[in-house]
Amino acid sequence: MSPIIQTSTLLQNCQTPELRKTREILIKLINSAIESVEPSSAMRKWLKTEAEKLGIDGYEKVVVVGGGKACAAMAIALEQTLGERLTEGIVNIPQGTMPKTPLRKVKLVEASHPIPDEPGMEGSRRMLELVGGLGQRALVICLISGGGSALMPLPAEGITLNELQEVTQLLLKSGATIQEVNAVRKHLSAVKGGQLARVAYPARVVSLIISDVVGDRLDTIASGPTYPDATTYSDALSVLKKYKLKEKVPPRIITRLINGMEGVIPETPKVGGECFRNAYYKIIASNTDALAAGAEVGRAHGLNVHILTTTMQGEAREVGGYLSRVAREVYETERPVPRPALLLLGGETTVTVRGEGIGGRNQELVLSTALGIAGLKTTTIASFSTDGIDGPTDAAGAVADGFTIQRAEQLGLEPSRYLENNDSYHFFRELGELLITGPTGTNVMDVTALIVS
Numbered sequence: 001m002s003p004i005i006q007t008s009t010l011l012q013n014c015q016t017p018e019l020r021k022t023r024e025i026l027i028k029l030i031n032s033a034i035e036s037v038e039p040s041s042a043m044r045k046w047l048k049t050e051a052e053k054l055g056i057d058g059y060e061k062v063v064v065v066g067g068g069k070a071c072a073a074m075a076i077a078l079e080q081t082l083g084e085r086l087t088e089g090i091v092n093i094p095q096g097t098m099p100k101t102p103l104r105k106v107k108l109v110e111a112s113h114p115i116p117d118e119p120g121m122e123g124s125r126r127m128l129e130l131v132g133g134l135g136q137r138a139l140v141i142c143l144i145s146g147g148g149s150a151l152m153p154l155p156a157e158g159i160t161l162n163e164l165q166e167v168t169q170l171l172l173k174s175g176a177t178i179q180e181v182n183a184v185r186k187h188l189s190a191v192k193g194g195q196l197a198r199v200a201y202p203a204r205v206v207s208l209i210i211s212d213v214v215g216d217r218l219d220t221i222a223s224g225p226t227y228p229d230a231t232t233y234s235d236a237l238s239v240l241k242k243y244k245l246k247e248k249v250p251p252r253i254i255t256r257l258i259n260g261m262e263g264v265i266p267e268t269p270k271v272g273g274e275c276f277r278n279a280y281y282k283i284i285a286s287n288t289d290a291l292a293a294g295a296e297v298g299r300a301h302g303l304n305v306h307i308l309t310t311t312m313q314g315e316a317r318e319v320g321g322y323l324s325r326v327a328r329e330v331y332e333t334e335r336p337v338p339r340p341a342l343l344l345l346g347g348e349t350t351v352t353v354r355g356e357g358i359g360g361r362n363q364e365l366v367l368s369t370a371l372g373i374a375g376l377k378t379t380t381i382a383s384f385s386t387d388g389i390d391g392p393t394d395a396a397g398a399v400a401d402g403f404t405i406q407r408a409e410q411l412g413l414e415p416s417r418y419l420e421n422n423d424s425y426h427f428f429r430e431l432g433e434l435l436i437t438g439p440t441g442t443n444v445m446d447v448t449a450l451i452v453s
Contacts, residue, residue: 003031005436013432015403018382022451025342026382026399029297029449031433034386036293037444039070039145042285043077046208050282054206056085060137064089064106065127065196067120067152068145068222069113069387069443070285072099075106075143090130091143092123092151097439100275106222109145115165116276124154124191134203136278142196142205146212146387146443148222149182154190156256163250164188174243175352177313183231184239186268187260188253190331192222193229193268193372194275199227201275211286212387212443214347215309217283228276233260244288287346287444294447298342303451305344306337312347312448316361317368317419319349321452324372327379328365330452339378339422343445345448351391357423360444362397363434367424369450370400371415377402384435387443391427395434397446407431434453 004010004027014020048431056062062085064078072093074115079086089106105413111120131140152173155164166358167188171181186193189289197205205226218227237257240246269275291307298305308326314320323345330341337343349361362383373379384390384397406414408431418427428434 003437005438006432006434009432010399016377017164018378018453019401022380022453023399025297025301026380026449026451028296030382031382032293032297033447034291034440034442036289037210037285037386037442039285039442040077041209043074043208044081046282046284047077047081051081054139056082059139061087061134062139062141063087063130064091064141064143065131066143067092068143068147068148068210069076069094069361069439070441072097072108073441074140075108078141078143079103079105088130090126092120092122094151094439097441102299104317111151113147113150114453115168116150116161118161120151120153121155121161124152125170127196128191128199129153131200131203134200136202138203140200140203140205142207142226142388144207144222144225145210146221148225149185149192152191152222152225156188156190157258158252158256159188163253167249167253170245170248173353174245175315176213176239176243177350178348179220180239182220184236186221186229186231187233187236187257189223191225192232193224194227194273195268196225197279198269198275202278204278205280207279207281208414209281209283210442210444211283212445214313214445216283216286226279227281228271228273232267232277233257233398237261242366264314267396285442285444287447290444290447291344291346294344303340303342304337305342308343310346312345312349312446314349316351316364320365320368321372323381324369327373327376327450327452331376331379341451344451346445349443351422353422355421355423357418357421357426358393359422359424360385360393360395360397363392363393363395363424363428364422365448366398366400367415367419367427369403370404371419373402374405375402379451381445381448381450383436383448385446386440388437388440394436395425396437397435398424398428399433399435404431404433
């Protein structure tokens with residue numbers, strides 16, 4: 001796990017001893033939250049308590065497939081535990097995250113995220129080849145974590161990789177929720193929306209999952225390659241219409257969705273489908289675990305902890321504005337929790353990109369909050385992505401306090417202009433308030449922590 005890299009800078013920026021103490025707590029909280037969802041530990045814990053129930057020794061073949069930001073560590077733990085009982089496997093992981101630990105049975109393929117690429121496509125094709133044709137005496141272990149949608153991008157017949165890249169780029173900038181984005185992805189894919197399970201049937205399929213979506217929805221995490229799909233071609237087309245993308249995406253995308261609606265091509269597998277008869281699912285780590293670890297740090301330092309929500313969603317700047325109002329209410333009325341208070345939120349916001357700047361959802365959330373808590377001298381907020389990558393930046397998130405806007409103005413920065421230009425990254429870089437961890441090797445969405453002393 002990667003600790004926060006520039007801890008000393010974040011502490012030096014404090015205007016008062018009290019704020020320095022607050023930031024020390026937040027740094028411990030962030031590190032603890034990330035450590036709590038470390039993939040290797042989560043895998044070994046599950047394997048120790050549950051693996052023998054599968055009767056692995058009774059299968060003729062045990063293969064592993066999957067993809068996601070946490071899957072390298074998951075694959076290592078699986079191979080080290082199962083040893084010779086594991087036959088072979090192929091797992092897609094993000095570029096630049098190839099582990100130093102050598103693997104003998106599992107082939108790791110580095111692929112692009114969030115825009116899919118050729119290696120990811122070829123790795124996905126080989127996964128289908130590996131699981132296709134297996135019989136009832138075979139076990140498929142599917143490793144799934146955040147980022148799996150982009151990392152397992154095998155386009156459906158008639159759709160090119162370039163077309164898939166184009167529609168993905170448009171969706172990610174549209175402000176669509178992850179559920180909406182994945183509804184489209186599933187219906188342009190040969191893997192997603194339960195289609196991996198359909199190819200693997202009648203083999204037994206066991207999916208081990210690190211959740212990166214609100215509510216831990218199995219049909220949404222990595223676009224549910226082994227889980228029944230509740231969305232339809234009609235839903236996918238509705239998403240493109242809602243965000244005014246129908247005229248912008250490649251024409252063959254629309255043709256495929258219309259053909260699907262008219263029954264020309266088959267739907268993704270649904271609840272009750274035969275291919276799910278031998279399927280089993282287990283979430284081995286989630287955002288709830290990260291929040292619990294953060295809460296424990298807060299209580300250990302004498303803070304009154306209140307988990308405000310585990311389903312944080314919506315526009316990042318709007319959520320930030322809401323949090324600034326909550327901070328003022330806590331400060332003035334000690335509701336919904338008395339001071340010194342730690343309010344925690346888990347989930348994942350979205351950003352509708354209108355400007356030309358660079359930033360991530362957590363950075364934009366913190367900038368919006370900073371505008372609202374200006375002058376609250378005992379208030380600090382930190383928001384970060386547990387994968388260490390916030391949007392198209394090298395930051396995990398950012399931190400701000402009641403002095404942030406004052407400091408910015410003294411440096412000649414205009415916070416509102418940065419917010420309107422979706423340029424939160426450069427704003428916090430100028431202030432030295434970025435949270436940088438590097439890739440953490442896991443992903444359970446975002447954690448936001450607000451301390452009001």
